[in-house]
Amino acid sequence: MTILIDKKNQVTEKIQPKGFLRYFSFSLDHKVIGIQYLVCGFLFYLVGGTLASAIRIELTSPMSDFMPRDVYNQVLTLHGTIMIFLWIVPVVNGAFGNYLIPFYVGARDMAFPRLNAVAFWLIPPSGLMLITSYFIDGAAQAGWTAYPPLSITTPQSGQIVWILSVLLLGGSSIFGGINFIATILKLRRPGLKLMQLPMYCWAMLGTSILVVLSTPVLAGTLILLSFDIVANTGFFNPVLGGNVVVYQHLFWFYSHPAVYIMVLPAFGLVSEILPIHCRKPLFGYKTMVFSIMGIVVLGLVVWAHHMFTSGTPPWMRLFFTIATAFIAVPTGIKFFNWVATMWGGKISINSAMLFSCGFIINFVFGGITGVALAQVPFDIHVHDTYFVVAHFHYIVYGGSVFVIFSSIYHWFPKVTGKLLDEKLGILHFALTFIGFNLCFAPQHWLGLNGMPRRVAEYDPQFQFVNQISSLGALFMAISTIPFLINIFLSVKNGKKAGDNPWGALTPEWLTSSPPPVENWKGEAPLVTEPYGYGIDTTDN
Amino acid sequence: MLSKSSYLIFIISGVIGISFWIGFNVNLLPTEASINAPIYDELFKILFIIGLILFIGMSLLVVYSLFKFRKRKGQIGDGIALEGNLKLEIIWTVIPSIIVLVVGLYSYNIYDRMGGMNELNHDHSLMGNNSEKIWAGISQSNNNLGLIDTNIEVSAMQFAFLFNYPKGDFISGELHVPVNKEISVKMESKDVIHAFWIPEFRIKQDIIPGQPTVLNFTPTKVGKYPIICAELCGPYHGGMRASIIVEEQSDYEDWFNQNKKDELIA
Amino acid sequence: MTTINPKKLENSSNEDNGHHEDFRLFGLITFLIADGMTFAGFFAAYLTYKAVNPLPDGAIYELELPIPTINTILLLVSSATFHKAGKALFKKNNVESQKWLLITAVLGISFLICQLFEYFHLPFGLTDNLFASTFYALTGFHGLHVTLGTLMILIILWQTRIEGGRISYKNMFPFEAVELYWHFVDGIWVILFIILYLL
Ligand code: HEA
Ligand code: HEA
């Protein structure tokens, strides 16, 4: 089976540009596509981060003075959309998934290389389209949730472009999901059992199931919304007898699972990184698998917790409270297992490890505020306030983005054959960790005390705390500098890494760095114990 | 030297003690100005303490393992080949389940006490549209028929709140209510979704076009509090605010009588 | 104990498992599940509207049954004829297969014509009311699927014209893919028929 693709690949590789240029081509090599995803996503992160900086600058004063109010709304809509659909989702799924999954299943490429390339190449144009809409007629300004009737009544061209690009990005995501499911389930190297796969495969399997089941619903919903905008139908337009709450149900049916689409792969990545740097097997492999699947199932039935203050009847509020809070159980299992993995290990304290530990601490915090938000009476007060903003940045930034950085430190030697500089890495970590907490911790207080989200102007009593938060954002912006310097210096003249600098056992390390076009010179190794640390060593 | 388990007990009780201390002494919430507020704050306190215990505990574990089990100079080889432990797994499945379940039941209780489970009736016989369907909200008591002291209709539009007092047949830009009386507001939006939020009362409800909602509440403290629109509704969303003025019954009546339309057919 | 065990790749020859359920078919099934979820979203919206949003007085939403019933029969029969075509192709009987395929395509086109006929004779337009909009959205989205399916049937019809051509008993995959897709579209129609016309 694998060979079938090899042949195709060999043929196509010949006509494809070699060297640096291949990253700008329609390459079918999963490793090239993975890097394309990562670099593209990171560029969009810089854009999204610049927009975040604009938000934080505006919020240093209680008046709306840095930019006009409608521009503020465009900026926050773009910020949310870009960060989610063009940074986190493509990177934790597309980038690492494409790079690692074929290695992990012992294949030479993804199941559908062509579909894979198409999925990637949908991203840059739709991202650019989204950004250019800002310069042409103004971008969408109804928030990333695009609730009607606001999204129907705001300037329409921006909203239509927003819908179009989210549809394309959703399509890309679905293609990716199909590809991952097929690769993991059907392309496994003979002899490799499902329960022997590295944890990231399980995470991607769970994520892809969520993608396939929920993204199409978003697509359908956005099509209906665009009808409301251009064809004057009334699905979500109350003036024409429509029901605005139906949109919210459909939207969150996708967008709650979407938060697990953003974090489950990150869970998988951490499960790869921790055992290697702790020199211990992943604790509780089986329960980790079950907890992923538990999160997938529960994740599909909790969406209405975003709607506790809209038109939901009491019984619905209660059902969704209990279901949501129960996600803490499978998630908790994962965190306890990671700590148990660290316990008694021989931990190398390096940038990858620090970012992973930072992730654990930040995510537990964000998860706990999440469980609080899940309680209807609690949420009624803080819904749509900065408390929610703080909650999800603790998870998406403190969780997913920390893991992305951790993974970059971890796999950079594999991709380039060079090591990243540890001093700069630790500086990057320290700045990010401090800046992040400084930026988002105070926002909890803001929300509890009466600052709603998505506002360009606010009660002057909140100015000081907002300024602290903005200072934190400044730290985060600065923290990207050592990171970028580190990348550029190390690509050029970093220390040689060797094939397996961490002494890892997962299959991607059992080949040269960088790996050859078809992943292994010879046959794919059969790795049945990806976490078999400590089994064959002399103590101390 | 203390034994290992006494260290453990010492640390655990330390974490719990500190969490309780913070929970009871750090106030993160604004003034309590309605019947709902102290109920809400009780829930907040519990969640805060549980959250702190879990968070501090987890952070300590991570930082401690990072420090204790760090690789020393010259050390080679791996850690112990420990692949799992069923007993531990069961413990950390069951304990969080219990916590989550207890918290869920408790917050149900809180929600019930806040009036969330009551039927959404709202007496608007004066306006003659009592039959209208109420889609959502919080209704403090079941005694809806004429027993609620003050009925007010809120209409929200880009970017203002208007308060209609049907009994006095007038519209105000400020919400005046008597203290310690049950107030019922019925809310409807003219254009997009807005939300009605009074942080000091710990209540919020979206105001949805085409789907009337209600909020019942009882202010307990005289004063002026902000009413904030909490749902993105356009460029001036941040400026969409109003005030609620809670006053003594007599002050309220004065204000009411000043504003009410004079009897047309005297 | 070694953890790495580079066993020989058994079965490393290029095995062309053409007409077996290989992973391409698996991928297609995954895609159809996704596509089905789009319909599920529409259905959910429709049912919610029906349950909670009463139509204004005087709104017309009575649907006539004859045409959709004919359409249901057309599609069901076309599924059967498609199946016949597949069997014939597997028996290397390309002419027979083409005959059945042609019938399938004609049935598909008739479905579309009937659908259009119904559209033109309905007493309500796209934007008349919530029911009308949802009706057109659902049937239109489904009609789009039928159109796409018919086009693909015509393409495989063209490609099966010579024995041993691009699509043949040796390479059944494109054929099976379209067939699966067609059955899927058919199944969706049955659900749609029940929910929209019968409920
Ligand atoms: C990656 C993204 C991500 C993730 C993983 C989560 C995870 C969770 N989220 Fe969050 N959430 C968002 C992203 C995310 N969220 C976003 C973007 C929004 C805002 C959307 C918008 O409106 O724009 C949001 C909003 C949001 C709301 C709506 C708030 C509102 O608008 O009013 C709620 C309410 O229930 C909620 C709850 C939860 C819960 C319970 C979890 C749980 O999965 C968390 C579980 C984890 C833990 C609990 C920690 C580890 C567990 C233990 C250590 C075990 C012991 C713990 C206990 C027993 C409690 N989230
Ligand atoms: C999913 C991921 C994600 C990430 C990573 C972030 C990252 C950040 N976010 Fe964002 N955020 C969202 C998702 C995310 N956000 C979402 C979904 C919303 C809701 C939107 C809505 O309401 O609709 C939101 C909303 C949101 C708000 C609320 C706006 C409002 O409601 O009014 C704020 C305010 O502080 C904020 C701040 C930040 C900050 C300071 C960062 C920082 O962490 C960013 C740090 C990065 C940088 C600072 C980049 C550094 C680089 C440069 C500055 C160099 C530029 C150079 C070149 C271009 C060459 N975000």
Ligand code: CUA
């Ligand atoms: Cu009205 Cu925000």
Ligand SMILES: [Cu+2]
């Ligand atoms: Cu959610």
